[in-house]
Amino acid sequence: MKDKIFRLRLLLRKINNYTSTLVLAVTIFVITLAGIQTFYPEFKVENGQIRVLDQHFLALHLLITLLVSVLFFALLHFREREKEVLDAAARDSLTTLLTRSGFDDAVNRFLNGDQDQKSKAGFFLMLDIDDFKQINDVHGHDVGDQVLVTLALNMESVLGSDAIICRNGGDEFCAFLPGKDADRIKRLSSLDQVFSAKSKQYPFTVSIGYVEYPRQAQSETDALTKADLALYVVKQHDKNGFQQYHRWMKKSDRKHLGLTLREVADNLPVSFLICGMDEDKSILYANQDMISLMGCANLKDFLSYTDRKMDHVIYPTDRPKVNMIVAQAVANVNRKSQRPEIMTFRLLTKDGRPLKVLAKGRLVRDPRDGLVFYVTILDMATDLLADQAVASKD
Structure with missing residues (x-):
């Protein structure tokens, strides 16, 4: 639509x-x-x-x-x-929003116009889509393009015709909002934004950093730098929100954000899998260790081999046992004290080998994807050899 x-x-x-x-x-x-x-x-x-x-x-x-x-x-x-x-x-071919150069020209014309200084006041915004790479990885770049267009339309609708909006590149956008009305920023942040994939609706969220001009910034460049600092504070605190720039925000603060959640997951010394508890138990994410454990070259190869279904990761004769454990976890998901599920089963690797593993999973309710199963997996043969090597050294 x-x-x-x-x-x-x-x-x-x-x-x-x-x-x-x-x-x-x-x-x-x-x-x-x-x-x-x-x-x-x-x-x-x-x-x-x-x-x-x-x-x-x-x-x-x-x-x-x-x-x-x-x-x-x-x-x-x-x-x-x-x-x-x-x-x-001067316009982005996908969203028809201004490019960064077109944005700079439009903002300069506005700020250097004949109107008085008070009417030149406004807010500079920097925003991006939360976990956009995951949307591309799981649903494909066509869906990712649809998300970008959806956000562009929503920004134009909520921020108003007087706003100067641009796609800065990738999933990053910036805007200049004339006037003193910051409520439009809050409305954009709280807007229910969704995209469609395989006839299903999925919500997505954005993170926004903003700064008031000219009270907090001396120029467009200064304003966008400070709005970017505010944006990364939002990213540091669970994303899906908006934050105005404050003087305590420094460039050095971004060092704390050097490790993104994706980087942490990819570099954990354990195989890691995330699945949605829909009818197909769709795979939402797998880190590099999990991909390698299955004998796949990359995430695309892994998703193609498994058809994005958790059952296809498990050896056929072990699927009923795993599904029963997962069903019990779903039945108990609303309990206050929920213990992680621990199980042993065999993976079905790409070359057809059964691989015995130990899995520890936790079922959580996610506001975007519903019930989600987070699973860490250990290759029992490799882990046993490691234990034996440590014991021999002792």
């Missing part, structure tokens, strides 16, 4: 451009004909009727007027095409 709205808005924008050009061309035709008639009248309007004085000269007048109008229309067309080329360079 949002994709259709997006295409309709593009069509309306083009129709508006061409309609304006056509109206101007018709106006030129009328003005040119009226000018010729003023000096060399060849028809008169009497009693609501047109009386032609000389048909030959009238035809010549109409021809001259038509040629002048066509010439003017052609000039307008080439000018419009030039404007479209320049506009295309």
